[in-house]
Amino acid sequence: MKTVQIKDKEFRIYLTADQIDVAVGKVAARINADLAGKNPIFVCVLNGAFVYAADLYRKITIPSQITFMRMKSYSGMQSSGTVKTIASLHESMVDRTVVVVEDIVDTGYTMQRMIAQLRDLGAKEVYVTTLLRKPDACKVPDLKIDYAALEIPNDFIVGYGLDYDEEGRNLPDIYVVND
Ligand code: 5GP
Ligand code: MG
Numbered sequence: 001m002k003t004v005q006i007k008d009k010e011f012r013i014y015l016t017a018d019q020i021d022v023a024v025g026k027v028a029a030r031i032n033a034d035l036a037g038k039n040p041i042f043v044c045v046l047n048g049a050f051v052y053a054a055d056l057y058r059k060i061t062i063p064s065q066i067t068f069m070r071m072k073s074y075s076g077m078q079s080s081g082t083v084k085t086i087a088s089l090h091e092s093m094v095d096r097t098v099v100v101v102e103d104i105v106d107t108g109y110t111m112q113r114m115i116a117q118l119r120d121l122g123a124k125e126v127y128v129t130t131l132l133r134k135p136d137a138c139k140v141p142d143l144k145i146d147y148a149a150l151e152i153p154n155d156f157i158v159g160y161g162l163d164y165d166e167e168g169r170n171l172p173d174i175y176v177v178n179d
Pocket of ligand 1: 083106108110111163
């Protein structure tokens with residue numbers, strides 16, 4: 001079994017680049033069908049979602065734009081519970097159909113905060129797509145995730161944009177920590 005070592009932790013392969021590509025393609029097809037004619041603006045949540053956003057957005061075929069916002073809630077392998085906005089948006093969200101692009105929804109606090117901020121900025125409707133979702137870790141019961149590519153158990157993962165202590169984002173596959 002394929003493993004990688006990052007700092008003090010060993011990780012084993014969990015989802016291959018091909019499996020991810022298929023799942024991303026399905027999400028893109030749904031968004032292309034559902035949001036045609038709405039001229040949506042995609043908002044990628046940095047840092048983790050940059051790889052997913054790049055792959056997803058190249059499969060989007062409807063007129064749309066993309067921009068970036070930076071949030072931070074994790075340090076090491078723990079969700080800190082407090083979500084900080086590090087860099088905010090320059091584009092107007094007023095009356096826009098917005099699609100938040102996230103790498104992973106864990107407790108859900110980051111997404112809850114994002115959705116609230118985008119509504120405050122005047123967004124007409126806010127959709128959420130995430131590459132990964134950990135349903136067992138969710139602490140926001142009524143959180144609306146419109147397009148989740150893959151659902152995973154409550155384990156710590158790296159690769160495809162996701163880091164362990166700022167490393168491993170460049171791995172093309174997704175790995176789970178070996179305990
Ligand atoms: P939440 O606010 O939903 O608890 O956490 C969301 C953020 O925590 C994600 O955007 C992601 O950056 C980070 N995160 C959550 N789970 C994991 C994980 O298993 N691995 C990594 N590398 N980051 C995670
Ligand atoms: Mg993230």
